[in-house]
Amino acid sequence: MPKTLTRYVCQQCGRVAASYMGKCPQCNSFNSMVEEIVHDEGPAKYTNSTARGLGGRTSPRKIGDISVEAEPRIHVPIGEFSRVLGGGIVPGSIILVGGDPGIGKSTLMLQMTLAMAGKKRVLYVSGEESERQIKMRADRLQEKNAHFPEDLFLVTETNLQTILEHVREVKPDLLIVDSIQTVYQPELDSSAGSVSQVRECSSQLRELAKAQGVSVFVIGHVTKEGAIAGPRVLEHIVDTVLYLEGDRFQAYRLLRSVKNRFGATAEVGVFEMRENGLVEVPNPSEVFLAERMINVPGSAIAVTMEGTRPLLVEIQGLTSPTQFGNARRTPNGVDYNRLMMLAAVLTRRVGIKLVEQDIFVNVVGGMKIDEPAADLAIAAAVTSSMKDLSVRADAVLIGEIGLAGELRLPSQMQTRLREAQKLGFKTAIVPKRLRKAEPWPENIQIIESRSVYEALETAFSIERKAPPKGRQVA
Numbered sequence: 001m002p003k004t005l006t007r008y009v010c011q012q013c014g015r016v017a018a019s020y021m022g023k024c025p026q027c028n029s030f031n032s033m034v035e036e037i038v039h040d041e042g043p044a045k046y047t048n049s050t051a052r053g054l055g056g057r058t059s060p061r062k063i064g065d066i067s068v069e070a071e072p073r074i075h076v077p078i079g080e081f082s083r084v085l086g087g088g089i090v091p092g093s094i095i096l097v098g099g100d101p102g103i104g105k106s107t108l109m110l111q112m113t114l115a116m117a118g119k120k121r122v123l124y125v126s127g128e129e130s131e132r133q134i135k136m137r138a139d140r141l142q143e144k145n146a147h148f149p150e151d152l153f154l155v156t157e158t159n160l161q162t163i164l165e166h167v168r169e170v171k172p173d174l175l176i177v178d179s180i181q182t183v184y185q186p187e188l189d190s191s192a193g194s195v196s197q198v199r200e201c202s203s204q205l206r207e208l209a210k211a212q213g214v215s216v217f218v219i220g221h222v223t224k225e226g227a228i229a230g231p232r233v234l235e236h237i238v239d240t241v242l243y244l245e246g247d248r249f250q251a252y253r254l255l256r257s258v259k260n261r262f263g264a265t266a267e268v269g270v271f272e273m274r275e276n277g278l279v280e281v282p283n284p285s286e287v288f289l290a291e292r293m294i295n296v297p298g299s300a301i302a303v304t305m306e307g308t309r310p311l312l313v314e315i316q317g318l319t320s321p322t323q324f325g326n327a328r329r330t331p332n333g334v335d336y337n338r339l340m341m342l343a344a345v346l347t348r349r350v351g352i353k354l355v356e357q358d359i360f361v362n363v364v365g366g367m368k369i370d371e372p373a374a375d376l377a378i379a380a381a382v383t384s385s386m387k388d389l390s391v392r393a394d395a396v397l398i399g400e401i402g403l404a405g406e407l408r409l410p411s412q413m414q415t416r417l418r419e420a421q422k423l424g425f426k427t428a429i430v431p432k433r434l435r436k437a438e439p440w441p442e443n444i445q446i447i448e449s450r451s452v453y454e455a456l457e458t459a460f461s462i463e464r465k466a467p468p469k470g471r472q473v474a
């Protein structure tokens with residue numbers, strides 16, 4: 001008789017516990033533990049797929065004997081996408097495309113397959129939409145009367161074993177699985193979307209990729225609730241992790257790579273969602289600057305880090321004389337206490353009288369910032385509104401503010417500055433670097449300041465123009 005065990009698995013981080021817990025001790029999320037039944041049948045067939053060799057017996061080899069001839073990458077005709085992948089798809093790799101539901105993951109994948117088919121055999125497996133629905137979407141994405149490629153196959157299927165059979169039949173170069181949370185391995189008892197299903201299915205897809213040289217794209221929904229396992233649990237299984245993000249009510253989408261075994265991370269691709277699909281934005285800085293009102297008081301650009309990902313955000317500030325007694329501080333996307341502290345520092349150390357002013361701070365795009373590195377930008381936005389002076393339009397402001405009005409250097413300055421430069425900013429107002437470190441990146445002017453006072457003076461100065469060519473002294 002096989003033994004039957006019950007265990008509880010956190011659907012957010014994958015922590016396993018013997019008994020139910022209301023709060024996961026590893027990731028601190030509430031009500032995320034779900035009961036799973038495990039059949040213990042001796043050496044289990046499907047519980048430890050990572051230990052199985054990639055097709056047959058393995059044997060150790062000398063490192064010098066292993067050839068590393070650069071495998072040609074599969075060209076991706078969408079430039080922004082290709083860049084994020086590190087210059088194309090590595091054959092036999094498995095790539096996770098994560099993002100909120102409705103952000104455009106299926107659209108991006110379908111556009112890629114439409115563009116690739118004709119050159120590569122593609123199998124698109126969907127567990128979310130019927131073949132008709134996908135065809136209708138493809139019709140919308142294609143130009144009018146364009147004929148569909150011969151070697152693009154669609155199937156609606158969620159059983160992993162059937163999917164693997166389809167792969168054996170179709171023999172595609174590229175397999176898309178939309179989404180990993182709908183796929184299930186029938187030999188496991190837990191429901192589709194649970195941590196063990198998601199892990200097991202992606203491990204098997206990885207083996208398929210490595211053994212047969214098929215490149216696999218796996219779509220994963222990011223979820224805040226515990227019901228469906230998030231893509232976090234399979235980040236370590238796949239070779240490359242891409243996230244598609246953006247405000248669902250705004251048109252812009254950022255595709256970021258957070259992990260890439262075959263290229264540099266911190267790559268970002270920018271797209272715009274139109275009625276006929278995602279359109280590349282080759283010059284995001286222009287778009288970004290165009291969206292923003294330039295030379296208007298009460299706006300500053302901060303560079304924050306989201307994990308390992310840098311992100312440029314516009315911070316808006318507004319001050320208005322208090323009407324009824326107590327001055328109010330109303331932050332949106334910024335911590336309330338942090339704003340109180342920044343207002344106090346501005347009042348005491350910079351001499352800006354905010355005592356009888358209501359202060360509103362808004363992070364554009366609905367972002368939440370909990371990083372002190374955005375302090376300087378918040379302070380600049382508030383001061384800018386108060387003084388009715390605009391912050392210079394080509395500058396980003398990075399720096400943590402201390403109680404004495406001093407500026408402190410946040411971590412990962414190189415990454416932040418590179419992102420600012422990538423998005424077209426010419427100047428960065430940053431804390432003075434007191435210790436030896438990597439040189440500042442080139443192509444962006446760095447202005448170091450010891451204090452908030454100094455930094456704000458720089459921020460409100462007018463951009464100096466280069467002298468006319470003829471009069472330049474050699």
Ligand code: TYD
Pocket residue numbers: 099100101102103104105106107108137140141273274275276277278
């Ligand atoms: P979708 O790719 O289905 O999102 P996901 O797979 O990440 O859940 O995209 C859904 C949204 O994209 C939907 O709200 C409509 C919008 N959309 C467009 O605006 N234009 C288009 O051409 C397409 C196909 C979708």
Ligand code: MG
Pocket residue numbers: 102105106107128178
């Ligand atoms: Mg989808």
